[in-house]
Amino acid sequence: MDKFVVRGGNPLLGTIRVSGAKNSALPCMAAAILTEDEVTLENIPQVRDIETERKLLASMGAEVELGYGRAQHRTTISCRNLSDPVAKYEIVKTMRASSLVLGPLLARCGVARVAMPGGCAIGGRPIDLHLKGLEKMGAVITQEHGYLEAKTPRLRGAHIVFDKITVTGTEDLLMAAVLAEGETLFENCAREPEVTDLAAMLTSMGAHIEGAGTPTIKVRGVARLHGVRHRINPDRIEAGTFLVAGAITRGDLIVANCNPAHLGAILSKLEEVGARVDILSSDSIRVRADGALKAADISTQEYPGFPTDMQAQYMALVTQAEGVSQVRENIFENRFMHVQELNRMGANISVEGRTATVRGHSHLSAAAVMCSDLRASASLVLAALVADGESILDRVYHMDRGYERIEEKLRGVGAQIRRMGNVFAPREEPGNAD
Numbered sequence: 149m150d151k152f153v154v155r156g157g158n159p160l161l162g163t164i165r166v167s168g169a170k171n172s173a174l175p176c177m178a179a180a181i182l183t184e185d186e187v188t189l190e191n192i193p194q195v196r197d198i199e200t201e202r203k204l205l206a207s208m209g210a211e212v213e214l215g216y217g218r219a220q221h222r223t224t225i226s227c228r229n230l231s232d233p234v235a236k237y238e239i240v241k242t243m244r245a246s247s248l249v250l251g252p253l254l255a256r257c258g259v260a261r262v263a264m265p266g267g268c269a270i271g272g273r274p275i276d277l278h279l280k281g282l283e284k285m286g287a288v289i290t291q292e293h294g295y296l297e298a299k300t301p302r303l304r305g306a307h308i309v310f311d312k313i314t315v316t317g318t319e320d321l322l323m324a325a326v327l328a329e330g331e332t333l334f335e336n337c338a339r340e341p342e343v344t345d346l347a348a349m350l351t352s353m354g355a356h357i358e359g360a361g362t363p364t365i366k367v368r369g370v371a372r373l374h375g376v377r378h379r380i381n382p383d384r385i386e387a388g389t390f391l392v393a394g395a396i397t398r399g400d401l402i403v404a405n406c407n408p409a410h411l412g413a414i415l416s417k418l419e420e421v422g423a424r425v426d427i428l429s430s431d432s433i434r435v436r437a438d439g440a441l442k443a444a445d446i447s448t449q450e451y452p453g454f455p456t457d458m459q460a461q462y463m464a465l466v467t468q469a470e471g472v473s474q475v476r477e478n479i480f481e482n483r484f485m486h487v488q489e490l491n492r493m494g495a496n497i498s499v500e501g502r503t504a505t506v507r508g509h510s511h512l513s514a515a516a517v518m519c520s521d522l523r524a525s526a527s528l529v530l531a532a533l534v535a536d537g538e539s540i541l542d543r544v545y546h547m548d549r550g551y552e553r554i555e556e557k558l559r560g561v562g563a564q565i566r567r568m569g570n571v572f573a574p575r576e577e578p579g580n581a582d
């Protein structure tokens with residue numbers, strides 16, 4: 149199992165580059181199922197979840213090229229021959245976002261067999277809203293031996309109001325609706341940039357979609373979609389993680405290849421904490437923090453509110469702020485796995501239900517800590533960057549799922565971090581993944 153060795157104390161200085169968004173690339177790769185033509189996606193991040201999606205599509209009969217040549221991170225996918233519309237448990241158990249193939253398979257093939265994703269470290273992660281919407285569009289779905297069996301002669305348009313805002317639920321059903329017969333009206337949709345990115349790709353393929361990025365999306369189904377070349381959005385959570393890294397190390401960091409328009413809530417909170425944030429251009433932001441940091445509360449919300457995927461990283465930051473910060477997690481029921489590890493490094497955090505109380509300013513000292521999920525791992529790296537001494541972070545395969553070569557990027561701006569073990573070798577990871 150790979151580990152990171154991190155020696156704290158260096159301010160991050162210079163320019164760090166953001167990769168493409170994992171959570172955009174995953175639905176966009178699944179959207180290739182919707183056409184017989186070739187689909188090319190650019191700005192794909194070199195992370196484990198993309199490799200998992202490649203294996204998943206290939207296992208169904210798709211031809212998937214995935215290249216990380218010097219200039220281009222790109223994949224070309226052809227789903228002309230989808231011989232086996234099945235998402236097998238061996239793959240789904242390592243990445244629950246595999247359920248994103250359900251809607252496209254039903255829309256393209258009229259049949260799908262998808263292993264139930266099960267829960268993960270941060271929560272139960274049900275997909276009942278996906279299934280409820282697909283049934284309303286005419287799918288017949290049964291559950292047997294841990295698999296969902298879904299079939300339909302042809303999906304038809306419907307009026308679907310999501311009981312809860314769900315990102316992949318919105319994406320899954322959007323992909324089902326674009327080939328359905330007639331019009332579909334979605335209400336209470338997720339507004340995340342990843343939904344908008346997928347809708348832009350589908351529109352370029354010939355879909356008729358209005359309202360992506362708002363709570364109400366209207367789709368007029370078409371008979372078929374054609375191929376496309378589409379560039380994936382920058383990863384707003386990776387960008388936010390690097391902005392926090394610049395602030396927590398009291399550095400002077402430029403985060404490049406990002407989209408400031410997707411980072412409003414994060415930038416505003418960084419300023420409230422006392423960091424200096426300057427938007428330099430349409431794709432770069434400068435963050436500095438040389439004075440004391442001040443405590444500030446957050447409450448995670450759906451986009452455009454403060455993202456749950458930045459909650460753990462923010463918590464590491466406010467361990468270094470003067471005063472008491474309340475961190476409330478409203479989206480997932482168990483997303484405080486990083487708390488005990490941060491406390492082992494000297495933080496002073498207590499949890500009551502969905503609220504963590506962070507008493508700063510703590511002196512963090514290096515320790516051997518365990519990564520538990522993707523964003524908790526990022527939180528531990530941030531804490532280790534300012535801890536006194538050398539920390540050892542175990543099970544960094546969690547990070548490799550969603551951060552491209554993060555140790556190389558951080559070393560490039562002055563962090564003392566190195567990996568022990570082989571570099572990013574895609575392999576099965578034990579247990580369920582978030």
Ligand code: EPZ
Nearest residue numbers: 171245273274275276277278313314315316457479480522
């Ligand atoms: C997406 O997960 C992201 N993953 C998550 O990022 C992110 O944390 C989450 O959205 C929230 O922003 C991808 O895009 C691949 P949800 P998703 O459906 O779609 C409940 C990361 O770190 N719910 O928006 O699975 C659910 O339990 C990952 O990159 C239902 O009850 O999240 C949760 O409480 C982690 N029934 C809430 O809704 C459903 O059918 C929001 O979940 C679906 C969801």
